[in-house]
Amino acid sequence: MKVLESGEDYLETILMLQQRGGTVRSVDVAAKMKVSKASVSVAMKNLRAGGYVKMGNNHEIVLTPQGRQLAETMYERHQLFSDILAGLGVDGEVALRDACRIEHALSAESFKALKGYFLKNGVDPPEKEKWTGDAQKT
The missing domain is CATH 1.10.10.10 (Winged helix-like DNA-binding domain superfamily/Winged helix DNA-binding domain)
Incomplete structure (x- = not known):
């Protein structure tokens, strides 16, 4: 389903x-x-x-x-996009709202490529550990 x-x-x-x-x-x-x-x-x-x-x-x-599994996938996407947008200077509330839209529209392939690009090119927003898997899960 x-x-x-x-x-x-x-x-x-x-x-x-x-x-x-x-x-x-x-x-x-x-x-x-x-x-x-x-x-x-x-x-x-x-x-x-x-x-x-x-x-x-x-x-x-x-x-x-x-x-x-699906919830964690969506949460990871949401964190990545909101962190990147906020890191680019987008207002926090706008970044959260836009990240919610983006997280649903992107294919798994495109997300993987973007995540890899940001990690490879040294993008280091303050919450990076949330979407690299480095954070301790609660």
Whole structure:
């Protein structure tokens, strides 16, 4: 099942919330994404059907290995592009917003080539360890 852009955003949000506080519930996702709990419910139903999330104890949202892999891919892309744009002097909020658009549009091949280019040519934004794999995962 192909995940739509909005589904990728939900997975990425779940990952970020898990890294910050562990347990994630629909209300946490709704607050972070500024969407209704009903929207989260529909998204979780679709992501469960695709095998990307499951519901744990007390309605906790848990990423499956497949969901975690996709979430980490999207998060890595988001970090790379927001760091590069911010490093070029783009306002932080604009860089985050534009990175979110770019992360979904780029093929895996193009992302790999761009990431390699930036690493090879000494681009060193402050958060580089996030997208080189050098950071400790929480």
